[in-house]
Amino acid sequence: MKQRLCVSATAAGAAMVLAxxxxxSSTGAASQSKDSLVWSxxxxxxxxxxxxxxxxxxxGGNGGAKVTVQGSPFNDYWTKLRTQLGTGGAPCIVxxxxxxxxxxxxxxxxxxxxxxxxxxxxxxxxxxxxxxxKVDGKLYALPYDTGPLMMFYNxxxxxxxxxxxxxxxxxxxxxxxxxxxxxxxxxxxxxxxVEDLNLxxxxxxxxxxxxxxxxxxxxPENQKFAQGLDWLSSLVKKGGATQAxxxxxxxxxxxxxxxxxxxxxxxxxxxxxxxxxxxxLGVTTIPSGTSGPxxxxxxxxxxxxxxxxxxxxxxxxxxxxxxxxxxxxxxxQGRAFPARTAAQKTWYANAGIDGAESVFTVAQKAxxxxxxxxxxxxxxxxxxxxxxQAVNGQATGAExxxxxxxxxxx
Numbered sequence: 091m092k093q094r095l096c097v098s099a100t101a102a103g104a105a106m107v108l109a110x111x112x113x114x115s116s117t118g119a120a121s122q123s124k125d126s127l128v129w130s131x132x133x134x135x136x137x138x139x140x141x142x143x144x145x146x147x148x149x150g151g152n153g154g155a156k157v158t159v160q161g162s163p164f165n166d167y168w169t170k171l172r173t174q175l176g177t178g179g180a181p182c183i184v185x186x187x188x189x190x191x192x193x194x195x196x197x198x199x200x201x202x203x204x205x206x207x208x209x210x211x212x213x214x215x216x217x218x219x220x221x222x223x224k225v226d227g228k229l230y231a232l233p234y235d236t237g238p239l240m241m242f243y244n245x246x247x248x249x250x251x252x253x254x255x256x257x258x259x260x261x262x263x264x265x266x267x268x269x270x271x272x273x274x275x276x277x278x279x280x281x282x283x284v285e286d287l288n289l290x291x292x293x294x295x296x297x298x299x300x301x302x303x304x305x306x307x308x309x310p311e312n313q314k315f316a317q318g319l320d321w322l323s324s325l326v327k328k329g330g331a332t333q334a335x336x337x338x339x340x341x342x343x344x345x346x347x348x349x350x351x352x353x354x355x356x357x358x359x360x361x362x363x364x365x366x367x368x369x370x371l372g373v374t375t376i377p378s379g380t381s382g383p384x385x386x387x388x389x390x391x392x393x394x395x396x397x398x399x400x401x402x403x404x405x406x407x408x409x410x411x412x413x414x415x416x417x418x419x420x421x422x423q424g425r426a427f428p429a430r431t432a433a434q435k436t437w438y439a440n441a442g443i444d445g446a447e448s449v450f451t452v453a454q455k456a457x458x459x460x461x462x463x464x465x466x467x468x469x470x471x472x473x474x475x476x477x478x479q480a481v482n483g484q485a486t487g488a489e490x491x492x493x494x495x496x497x498x499x500x
Contacts, residue, residue, distance in 0.1 A: 122182055124400050126156045127407060129183035129392075130171065133161040141425065148416055149407035155400065157183065157407050165338060168467055172197075175395055182398035183407060186231050188222030188388045189287060192306060192462035199394045200228040204405040214414070219389040219429035222459045231391030232412040235426035237357035238387040238457035239291035240449065241377075245370040247351040251275040256352070256374040258445075258452040262296055265377035269330030272351055280331040281341035281350035282322065284477040286470040287460060288341075288354040291376055291386045293318030294458075298381035301469065301491075306461040308469070310495035311488075319480040319487030327483055334481040336474050356388070357450060361424025361441055373449045375456065387457035389429055465498055472497050 122128060129146055133139045139159060146157035160181065162170055168190065174180055175197035186194055205212060210232075212220060219236030223229055241256065248255050253271040256264070265280075272279035283289055293299045299314030309315075325331035332344055342359070344350040346366050354376065355363070364371050376385045392408045394401050410416065417428040421437035427450075428434050438447045463469070472494045480490035 122399065124155065124403060126158070127183060127398075127400065127404055128181040129157050129159045129185070129407075130167075130174065130181040131159050131161040131185045132164040132167040133159070134163055141423065145411055145416055145420070146407075149410040151410070154406055154410065155403040161185075172467075175397070178397070180395045180397035182395060182400060182404040183411075184231075184393050184395050185390060186223075186393050187390050187462075188219075188233075189302075189460045189462045190466050191223060191230050191393075192225045192464050193466055194393075195225050195228075195230060197396055198230050199396050199398070199401055200230060201232070201394060201405060201408075202229050204394075204401070205229065205232075208405065208409060210409060214432065215412075215429050216389075216431055216434075218387050218454070218457070218459055219391075222387075222389050223391045223393075225462065231393035232408050233389045233391035233429035234412050234417060234420070235358050236387065236389035236429045237427040238385045238450070238453040239288060239354055239356055239376060240385065240453045241352050241374050242345065242355050242360065242363060243352035243372045243374060244345070244348060244367075245372045247272075247277065247348065247369070248372075251277055251351075253279075253351075255372065256377075258375045258449045259383055260374060260377050262377045262379040266325075266330070268351075269325060269328070273329045277351065278329065278332055278344075278349065279351040280325060281344040281353035282326060282331045282334040282481055283338075283341040283354060284334045284336075284473045284481060285338055285341075286466070286473055287356075287386060287388055289322075289473060289477060290315075290460065292322065292354055294381075294384050294386055295376040296321055296379040298384065302461055302463050302466070304458070304461065306463050308463055308465060308498060310469075310498055311491050313488075316487030316491045319477060319490060322481045323483050323487070326481060334478045336478060338474075357427035357437075358425070360427075360443070360446070361437075364441070364443065365424070371443060373443060373446055375449065375453045378456075383452070383456035385453055385457045386460035387454065388460050391429070468498060469494070 142159045146159045150156040216236050219233035223231040251271045253268040269279040296318045297314045299318045301315050341353045345353045394404045417430045417433040418436045420426040421428050476490045476493050479485040480487050
């Protein structure tokens with residue numbers, strides 16, 4: 091899941107790719123003590139870092155260990171994290187995405203024993219969010235955000251081109267009819283993307299195709315998924331969609347700049363996007379095709395590295411960082427759709443978007459968690475390298491997925 095509010099956005103990620111001074115520090119275990127811990131988080135700039143440091147400061151209150159946040163922009167974060175966790179400079183507290191959790195089980199501690207000894211009430215968390223943090227039945231992080239992928243749309247543009255406002259549960263046929271209205275008016279409706287979670291959600295909605303099975307196994311030559319790429323390519327060819335880009339922020343930037351009428355994103359980005367656009371923002375579900383309404387859901391949470399010498403102190407900090415108080419505060423800021431159900435009403439109240447709660451309810455009901463795989467990072471990189479060719483009409487979906495399968499097998 092790209093946390094777009096932290097990437098451009100993201101969460102994916104959507105990407106502010108600011109170079110950070112001091113945010114990618116290698117501060118690690120050597121400088122940690124029982125009273126001082128380092129937390130690794132994706133960070134998109136100085137303001138973002140300051141906001142997350144406030145969360146860290148709360149974790150250090152009431153006699154807890156002092157927590158210092160460090161990190162880098164979303165895409166760089168994953169490149170650096172594996173190296174960090176394999177050295178003596180590993181942070182104690184690690185932020186991890188649900189669909190990437192399986193990549194890091196060798197360097198993260200299962201936290202089940204800590205939840206039991208601390209009496210953590212896991213029922214207070216959204217079940218989908220909590221399950222996303224599990225791998226092979228073991229819990230590796232407490233979630234702080236969650237949500238189904240959906241679509242953000244420009245109400246003004248839909249009105250201007252004479253297209254029907256997209257209602258929750260709309261179909262691929264209705265999606266294509268709206269795209270034709272945009273084309274006839276000289277405008278583009280859909281901003282394409284090859285970001286893993288967003289791309290996979292569009293194709294899941296279209297025909298149920300998926301490259302990661304429900305049990306987390308890779309199926310890179312899945313025929314339906316290849317057909318989904320061909321469908322997205324046809325949208326570009328017909329002028330209903332922008333060309334895909336290796337720039338992970340291209341789709342949401344096109345939306346904000348009114349060069350496209352809608353795009354795929356997660357609830358973690360909605361309030362930030364609302365503050366950036368100069369038009370009324372709407373939300374709806376991903377269009378459904380042959381398999382009925384469906385989408386992927388994902389979330390992120392905080393875990394503990396195996397190299398952390400003070401896991402009990404780290405867990406106490408994580409409990410605070412995912413407390414109702416903290417997640418309610420993040421909801422008020424628009425930084426996360428809370429993983430704690432008690433904090434979600436605050437997010438809806440703060441959103442101020444007509445129909446947002448009903449859309450989220452429909453989307454969440456139709457969503458399925460996207461499981462992680464140990465090659466999820468590599469798969470995302472290969473989408474950027476190869477899926478662009480398919481979406482932009484330079485290769486067929488089948489050819490593209492055959493190339494991806496060959497790379498994954500190496």
